[in-house]
Amino acid sequence: MRRIPLIALLLAACVALSGCAFRPEVENQAYVLVLGIGELADGQLELTAKIPRIGESGKDEKEGEASSPYQTFSARGSTWSNALENLQWVTPRELNLSHLKLMVVSEVLASDGQFPRLIREISETPHLYTTAHFAVCDSDVAAFVQAQLPVIGTRLSSDIDAAMRHYAAHGYIPESLFAELYYATGSYYSDPVAARCFTDGDENAEPAALIVSPNAFAADAPEEVSPRFGGCTVFRRGVLALSLGVRETQLLSLVLGSSDTLDLNRDGVPCALRLEGRPKLEVDQQDDPVTVRLEMRFSCLNSLESAESQAVSEQLAREYEALIHSCQAAGVEPFGFASVAARRFLTDAKWIVFDWPARFAQANAEVRIAILPGV
């Protein structure tokens, strides 16, 4: 019987001291699904958040309202925390960043030398789990976020996931998570890549020239502003160092393993290639400068003559060599050669002294492409 008061006391202590203060209920929170981070002319950060309206679904049908099930809020601030605080202030609910699906950063901001610090600050934000997809926007970030709406599905959250997966599987963009950028920024392996995005209705933006052919969307171009993904950017130590078009991104995605098919168009004849096995990356460190080798085997889904196969493989090899050279020129290495080279080193110190970024910039590139007989 002596235990009863003791147990009661302990339980009371737990309840009284657990610090369970007021916690906003699940329906009283503003879940940010898309967050745009742009830099204004005066150097201020502009945050734009896309938030679903809770309790609004079905209301449209009942009352015939035309309101969107999503709302967009914007706020500015001199620093990340300041801007976030202001965003919290303009949003009439508790801001919840835990379900962030897409983080979009303006190209200007990503190219800024201060961007690594911003990456660090973002990652240290409580409950902002770094699983969000990450993209660099050529055009107006706020407009891009504003334009984000479910295209095929009914929920934006699943729509973003599906879209990013779809684009990545075809190699139009690389698999790009904020976490990958965050962790790779401070690491000594290859440089991280991020997806590119733009709004094709934005006349001020110049996405088409850089990323895809200007009339690529002619057939299905909607009248309103529509968000698009295509191409990629490569970061060096957390700063945007190189932008790649869709074609180059497709080539890179094959090496990175996020896609395994590639469509070629040779003199108007379509040719579908499928990557067989994993790309073989090799680094010959004995040479000075070092030699990097890329070996890939494709099978062709169409039947090709051997001469055509040879031509296709040569064309691909040339494209890859050009890609490697442009990366070398920009001082980035997104392919994954670093971790291959690192295998030869026993300790971090030796690896760091080896200075892989400088070695890669000077490296000789050998690309071997083999086209296997079609199925």
Place this chain on the structure above:
Amino acid sequence: MKLSVSATPARAALCASVAARLFLSLMLDGPTTHNGAWFSALLAGTAAMPVAFLLGRGRRPNSPRASRLTMAVFMLAVALDAAEAMRCVTRSAGFLALDDTRPLFLLLPVALATLWCVGKNGDATGYAASVWIRIFPLLLALVLLMQARHLRPRWIFPLFGGGGGAIGLGAMRAAGGAASLCGALLFQEGDGRPSRTVGALAIAAAVAALLIVFQLMMLPTPLNADSLSWIYRLDGLITNGRAPLYLQLPMMLLWFAALLHLLAWDCFLSAALLQRCVPHINGRLCVLIAVLAAALLTGISDHLEPLFRWRWAALLAAAALNLLPLRTRGGRVCAESH
């Protein structure tokens, strides 16, 4: 109440807690080893073996005075270890969801839970660990299955990370924690053959090394790991954004369960050793003192880093001291004590 533990549950608790301790020491508390942490784990497990062997040999000590001194050294070591574990539990809880809760209020529930569990005596603590040992592989398999796509084996290179010095220092630090957890050999009942304890240590070290390798495959090695905060490393372990968010659930269960078993075993050991150092003291009071001490030391365990580095050497010396036939005042070697 006499605090006691049988050999079998003691081994289970040792295995579970050493694996957790090595992982915690090398991946969160001491990151200087980088990619070489797996090797440090194996070295630390090996370094703890002589201590276990000496303790096993010294179960029938030649001198009660030496025995008591050995127990006191081990008691202090496990008390420090308990404080470290408790700090880790509360910081993890705060990081995961309760960041707006004051540390004291995070500490209280875990202290109460530990009090409750350790109050059930050593066998219960040990058997709870043996149940955990059976559940752990299932949970781990689930995590690895879901995480498999995101694991990058190439990230474990360069294989020896920080190099020999860092590996050695990390191993020394972790070995102190692992060796102190063998303290049950001083009083456990039943089959106390050192070979079995050494076997348990070997398994624990292997498991810890394996877990470290998996964790290394999950995150690219940072350039300057020393400057990274404890929270960064915990974030990389549990809420790593490279893996799907829902994976946090099994990860959290794995993490908390491992830490709680480590904490319970630490607190039980310090309480049981205290009871043997101070005659005629009630076991329940010892448990209360051990948990309170762990809670109080939690606040300062950050500042005890130099102590942690030399803990292993102190424990090895204490274990060896237990074997020495110290002479009493009468010039006669003391008879068997206990």
Place this chain on the structure above:
Amino acid sequence: MEQSWEQLARAELSESLSENVVRFKALLSASVNSDAQFRPFHMAGTRLCAVYIEGMADDRKISEFVLRACAEGNIEGGSRIDAACLIEEVLESAQCRAESQVEKVLQDVVSGMTAVLIDGCGEAVVLETRGYPSRQVGRTTNESVVIGAQEGFVESLRTNMTLLRRYVQSPRLITECLTVGTELLCRVCLAYLEGTAEKKLIDEVRSRLKRIDAASVQGLGAVQQLIEDNPWSLVPQLLQTERPDRAASCVIDGQVAILADNSPYALVAPVTLFHQLHASDDSFSRWQYGSFLRLVRLLGILISIFLPGMYLALTDYHMHLLPMSLLGSIAEARANVPFPILVEILIMEFSFYLINEAGTRIPQQIGSALGIVGALILGQAAVSASIISPILIIIVAITGLGNYAIPDYGFGLGLVICRLFVIACGSLLGLYGVCLAAFCMLASLCALRSVGCPYLAPVAPKRPHNPDILLRLPLRMQRAVRGSWLYGRRNQE
């Protein structure tokens, strides 16, 4: 000097019939007790008196086997009649014995037997004439199975012992009868298989039964509470079963079954957590089906304990672990609910227990009304009135189903209380609290013992056992390890 009731009861029978009759009339308060019957008769010139309780004893048996037998008995007049003579030459009852202790005779009489007092003899003959009304052996009510025997224990101890013996037809089956209670005695029977059950276990159970110092023991429910190891524990440390086949299976495995008068079930000791999870169906079915059912049951139990607490922890503290589409649905459903999730859960849990309890007490004829009330009030109306969110009804319903999957009623109730504890911890500390609660429960289970046997054996401590713990492997793989694993010694047959 007038003797007290205790003094009268503790005396030996006298040789004077009148004195004995007066004594029994006093002990049975015959002047006011209308069903205490004293039937005097003569035999070969000797006066005798049959003492019995009307209703408890069968009138037909008394008339046929006592009165008629004595009237037709071939005893010469003037011969001295004593108990031995009656038993050997006159009475035709299969069960009769001589007894000289008043207390024992009295206990037999109140239990339905008939005592024949003989003038000039210091011993009475006690005959088995029990004939009180009792329920026939019928189907089990709480432990129904799809495949397997359907009969259950009844309130009659004798019938229950017979049922048990029918399943264990072995000369080694011992059914040891004891009485417990200091004032109102309750007959209990200790059943075990000699040579298979450990002697230590039998002695321990027997000694615990004998140590019961309660004035009255109302059936096995009270016996269970009086002999279990830890009365503070939320889970029962003895198994209650109303199935003779299950009790028999436990006895065959080396456990001890306890039966009692007026208790339509048996207690089994010792038991482990895994016994509580097993149902009779498991062993009747093929191993694949049995194993599958066990996994379903285990999942049900885990859901029953953790689901509401986890739901609370996830929605209040770790909402990022829920997919946004699910979180959106939860938030939408809760948009008009005025209560916090904790209150919502407590309302629903309480309503569920209320319906459950009412369903147990409600007369069978109007039982269907309860379903309507439950479904309408809790299902439809509460959701329509935005008191409860629909998702919570699903959570509580699944939790309830999980709880019903637990074969043992007491164990299920214990888990309900554990669930409330988990809910409290989850609401205070999120998953951290749930982990702490689970850790405390695990340590408590590890510390628990059932008649000295660790509650988590043979897993913790690990002991040699049949592959019949969580999964049930094929019968041919089941070694004949019996009983001994409960106490940690290998005893393979």
